[in-house]
Amino acid sequence: xxxxxxxxxxxxxxxxxxxxxxxxxxxxxxxxxxxxxxxxxxxxxxxxxxxxxxxxxxxxxxxxxxxxxxxxxxxxxxxxx
Amino acid sequence: xxxxxxxxxxxxxxxxxxxxxxxxxxxxxxxxxxxxxxxxxxxxxxxxxxxxxxxxxxxxxxxxxxxxxxxxxxxxxxxxxxxxxxxxxxxxxxxxxxxxxxxxxxxxxxxxxxxxxxxxxxxxxxxxxxxxxxxxxxxxxxxxxxxxxxxxxxxxxxxxxxxxxxxxxxxxxxxxxxxxxxxxxxxxxxxxxxxxxxxxxxxxxxxxxxxxxxxxxxxxxxxxxxxxxxxxxxxxxxxxxxxxxxxxxxxxxxxxxxxxxxxxxxxxxxxxxxxxxxxxxxxxxxxxxxxxxxxxxxxxxxxxxxxxxxxxxxxxxxxxxxxxxxxxxxxxxxxxxxxxxxxxxxxxxxxxxxxxxxxxxxxxxxxxxx
Numbered sequence: 001x002x003x004x005x006x007x008x009x010x011x012x013x014x015x016x017x018x019x020x021x022x023x024x025x026x027x028x029x030x031x032x033x034x035x036x037x038x039x040x041x042x043x044x045x046x047x048x049x050x051x052x053x054x055x056x057x058x059x060x061x062x063x064x065x066x067x068x069x070x071x072x073x074x075x076x077x078x079x080x081x
Numbered sequence: 082x083x084x085x086x087x088x089x090x091x092x093x094x095x096x097x098x099x100x101x102x103x104x105x106x107x108x109x110x111x112x113x114x115x116x117x118x119x120x121x122x123x124x125x126x127x128x129x130x131x132x133x134x135x136x137x138x139x140x141x142x143x144x145x146x147x148x149x150x151x152x153x154x155x156x157x158x159x160x161x162x163x164x165x166x167x168x169x170x171x172x173x174x175x176x177x178x179x180x181x182x183x184x185x186x187x188x189x190x191x192x193x194x195x196x197x198x199x200x201x202x203x204x205x206x207x208x209x210x211x212x213x214x215x216x217x218x219x220x221x222x223x224x225x226x227x228x229x230x231x232x233x234x235x236x237x238x239x240x241x242x243x244x245x246x247x248x249x250x251x252x253x254x255x256x257x258x259x260x261x262x263x264x265x266x267x268x269x270x271x272x273x274x275x276x277x278x279x280x281x282x283x284x285x286x287x288x289x290x291x292x293x294x295x296x297x298x299x300x301x302x303x304x305x306x307x308x309x310x311x312x313x314x315x316x317x318x319x320x321x322x323x324x325x326x327x328x329x330x331x332x333x334x335x336x337x338x339x340x341x342x343x344x345x346x347x348x349x350x351x352x353x354x355x356x357x358x359x360x361x362x363x364x365x366x367x368x369x370x371x372x373x374x375x376x377x378x379x380x381x382x383x384x385x386x387x388x389x390x391x392x393x394x395x396x397x398x399x400x401x402x403x404x405x406x407x408x409x410x411x412x413x414x415x416x417x418x419x420x421x422x423x424x425x426x427x428x429x430x431x432x433x434x435x436x437x438x439x440x441x442x443x444x445x446x447x448x449x450x451x
Contacts, residue, residue: 026277055342070200071229074280076333
């Protein structure tokens with residue numbers, strides 16, 4: 001589903017990570033389900049990807065994560081999964 | 082799109098711009114550096130510069146890792162691309178960056194196996210799928226990117242993948258800020274601090290800027306209102322004679338950063354004694370290399386590299402632009418020999434580079450009479 005509320009945390013989407021080497025690109029996503037150290041996530045356009053959650057080990061469905069290069073680097077909020 | 086509007090509401094933005102004008106002392110000239118390339122782009126894309134009074138000058142900082150990497154390092158990495166049996170992997174935005182004998186894309190055109198990856202984890206998967214090939218990943222980026230390389234190396238070790246290695250070019254933003262503050266031809270009044278880098282390192286590492294140099298720094302988000310609010314916070318500090326680290330982007334940046342990511346970086350990397358930055362020269366303890374525990378995956382340990390220093394084309398003034406001494410259009414090559422289609426320097430290649438931003442949002446707009 002489309003999630004306009006994620007724009008609050010940034011406009012990046014999973015298909016377009018901009019200039020990825022620049023430290024300042026991160027994509028906000030909502031966690032749908034967690035399996036081990038990977039989570040299935042959805043961005044603001046409803047696109048899905050599996051991301052590594054090793055650095056956000058507390059990630060649970062509904063958490064908003066910032067993803068950089070397939071790895072979640074921060075947990076920044078909560079939404080409906 | 083309610084939630085985007087929250088940070089792009091024209092009424093709020095006009096009010097914030099008015100507050101900036103109110104706080105700025107008309108008898109003073111302010112030079113404020115936005116450290117990160119993402120902010121440089123946001124400032125041009127949203128026309129924020131046009132909202133500011135003329136005595137507030139925004140200086141573009143060194144916050145694009147591709148732009149600050151000397152050509153010799155690109156040559157060293159690409160020397161591996163041509164070896165038989167090797168697969169050279171890099172992020173998409175490295176693909177057009179020129180080395181002495183061409184960019185990774187040009188190496189690919191000449192027959193080298195060069196592949197673009199989105200994540201270092203993809204490069205590791207490629208190594209697992211091609212056990213008879215050597216897969217090298219050209220790692221680059223600030224502290225936001227380094228944790229993903231660290232995680233990849235930890236997985237390579239856990240899985241025992243031996244045909245994978247990393248050519249490490251990770252750099253650190255804090256020593257670069259210190260070098261800029263120590264630079265004699267640079268006078269700055271404050272900093273707009275990086276947003277996502279700070280999700281990893283937190284706000285504490287910037288404390289020396291306020292404590293030792295007496296300059297305000299405000300960690301900022303990327304929306305127009307974020308940047309204007311950060312400017313307001315900097316101007317308030319200056320007006321009240323304060324110098325502090327403040328966090329405008331607290332909806333994303335925790336004060337202490339991400340401890341799990343920092344732990345992984347501490348395990349996998351160690352500081353290089355010094356590293357060369359394009360434009361800033363050699364800066365001590367400003368870059369990362371793989372720690373001894375990960376030597377088996379360190380391309381610089383495993384393979385012989387030319388290690389030759391290459392000077393930039395003489396006419397290109399990337400260094401002065403990187404330090405904020407020159408504006409991009411003051412470089413002799415800007416929009417003449419050096420364009421996004423035919424870049425001479427990295428600042429024009431990377432979409433976060435100050436020259437590319439200036440070209441797209443200022444030079445072209447002027448050319449079409451906007």
